[in-house]
Amino acid sequence: MTTDHRLYSARYFLTPGECNAQQLMPLPLLVERIIEIATLHADSLDIGYPTISREGNTWVLSRLAIEMKRWPRVDEYYELTTWVENFGRFWSDRNLAIADADGNTIGYARTVWVIMNMETRRPADLTIYPQIEGICNPEAECPIDRPAKLAKVESDDTVGYTFQYSDIDFNRHVNSCRYIELLLNCWPMDWHDEHPIARVDINYLKEAHYGEQVSIMAEPQGQTAHAEIVSADGTSISRAAFRFAP
Amino acid sequence: MTTDHRLYSARYFLTPGECNAQQLMPLPLLVERIIEIATLHADSLDIGYPTISREGNTWVLSRLAIEMKRWPRVDEYYELTTWVENFGRFWSDRNLAIADADGNTIGYARTVWVIMNMETRRPADLTIYPQIEGICNPEAECPIDRPAKLAKVESDDTVGYTFQYSDIDFNRHVNSCRYIELLLNCWPMDWHDEHPIARVDINYLKEAHYGEQVSIMAEPQGQTAHAEIVSADGTSISRAAFRFAP
Structure with a gap:
């Protein structure tokens, strides 16, 4: 953890039981960790599920991009650091850096989140939560392209x-x-x-x-x-x- | 972590993203945590994968029993504590207690592990590792029945x-x-x-x-x-x- 509340870090250890068949960190596990650290950071900023669920709202991941120079290997420590780059009424851009045990950045991620009302299943207004002001960290660098808007796949198979x-x-x-x-x-x-x-x-x-x-x-x-x-x-x-x- | 190397504990937080549809800890996640803490304890005792893989061996879970009075709930901290009860030439009995944030035990688990040679895919001899002596903690209580040997299921469906x-x-x-x-x-x-x-x-x-x-x-x-x-x-x-x- 850093002293700047706009940044949140967590260190993890990749056990053999978590690895994929290539003995590396699986993509679904990285996404699980990204969701986990986003949750912990949002909780620490009082904008997490315990807070927004009072209005019947919940966080939902909408888009995601990850670029990895290399994937964490078995029995390796790695660290995720996350920050909010920006937000609007109905979305929040949260970025991440993934570092190895020596502090070398081995990857980046960009995520787009919305809050959804659990009853209506429709997007809810993020700006009703005043604590979201002042949490952005636009100066932190995330040198990968934003998540692409993907076209429909055409395939008969x-x-x-x-x-x-x-x-x-x-x-x-x-x-x-x-x-x-x-x-x-x-x-x-x-x-x-x-x-x-x-x-x-x-x-x-x-x-x-x-x-x-x-x-x-x-x-x-x-x-x-x-x-x-x-x-x-x-x-x-x-x-x-x-x-x-x- | 305790000062007794024969006991190993880790504390976790159950995020919304990890919960099942009942908003509780899913059984597969508890098994993942059990495998994780077993791995970390074995590593700390120098009998983990980094050590035994030198002889081409790996740990494999063979049997498992879990009894829960209740399951961890969303946004709840929980703690796993594990110890080795006993071992033989080809097996190791590892037990666990699951506690809530207040230290109340909410469940127990018993696991049976073997080491397998990755090339022959056959069980390997655990007693070639002298460090396994002295790690047992037979006095720690695990008041649930051992994993049952289950009969074949008969069903046409x-x-x-x-x-x-x-x-x-x-x-x-x-x-x-x-x-x-x-x-x-x-x-x-x-x-x-x-x-x-x-x-x-x-x-x-x-x-x-x-x-x-x-x-x-x-x-x-x-x-x-x-x-x-x-x-x-x-x-x-x-x-x-x-x-x-x-």
């Missing part, structure tokens, strides 16, 4: 999936990390063995729920590949663009 | 599943927590809404791998229900018995 009990989170919709697992599963193990992720952009477009049947599809375009989860009525639930390292 | 990239862990077999998710998914959301888990026994019987097709089935027997994952050749991969609270 789809896989079906029905969301199960274990896929559902606290907000009674599908867990943000679970979508990413399903999107990563569009590529076989031997592809992942050879191609670590250099950058990913994710758009969360629509809530999916327990028992919902979806189609999952991917559209490879050279080194960057697009994937999407589509609901039975054809509307998009989430989209991702992966840039794999050569 | 099976669901098929093929293991995907995201299901595979560091040891190139299916993640221990992922089996539990698939076993929990045998029951619908409204059952889980009404019936928190009071006790679970899990037997890990055989490694499952990437691309493997399995059948998942459940056999309800009143308040205790059995579930199993079976490979295509009929051999059992893992079994669970859930005792649901009324």
Whole structure:
């Protein structure tokens, strides 16, 4: 933790049991940690779930971009640092830096959050919380592009999936990390063995729920590949663009 | 952390993003934490993965029992404490207590671990590591029954599943927590809404791998229900018995 309340850091240790088949930090775990540290920072600023839930509101991740020079390895310590870059009435831009045990930055992330009313399932007004004033840290650097707005994926090669009990989170919709697992599963193990992720952009477009049947599809375009989860009525639930390292 | 090296404790905070649909700690997350703290304690005793991997060995969870009086709630701190009760040539009994923020014990767990040679995929001899002597803490109390040896589940009502990239862990077999998710998914959301888990026994019987097709089935027997994952050749991969609270 730093003394500047506009910055929040946490140190983690990557255990063997947390690693992916490549013995590195899995992307869904990094997203879980990003959500965790965003939660802890928001709580420390009195703008977290315990506060906003009094008005029936909850934080929801809307867009995400991550760029990694390299991924944390097994038995390695790593540190996440986060800050709010900016906010508007209906969104908040939160950035992150990922450092290794020696303090070298190994990656950056940009996230866009909204608050949603749990009853209406509609975006709620962030500016009713006066404590959000003064928390921005626009001078902290995050030298990666903002999360891209991704186009619809066109593919006839789809896989079906029905969301199960274990896929559902606290907000009674599908867990943000679970979508990413399903999107990563569009590529076989031997592809992942050879191609670590250099950058990913994710758009969360629509809530999916327990028992919902979806189609999952991917559209490879050279080194960057697009994937999407589509609901039975054809509307998009989430989209991702992966840039794999050569 | 305590000053007795035979005990190891860690404190955690349950964020909203980690909760299940019942806004409680999910069983797979508790198992993840149990594996994590076991790893950290073993590392601190110089019997962890960094040490035993020199001989090509890795720790594998073989059996597990958990009993919870209640589950940690959203935004609650909880603490895990672990110790080794006993060990033999090919197994190690590790127990855990789960406490709430006020220090009240809310659950216990018993785990059985083996070390496996990563090349031969066979159990390896634990007693070649002299540092395992003197680490046992048999006087610490764990007042729950040992993990049961579970019988085969008989059911014609099976669901098929093929293991995907995201299901595979560091040891190139299916993640221990992922089996539990698939076993929990045998029951619908409204059952889980009404019936928190009071006790679970899990037997890990055989490694499952990437691309493997399995059948998942459940056999309800009143308040205790059995579930199993079976490979295509009929051999059992893992079994669970859930005792649901009324």
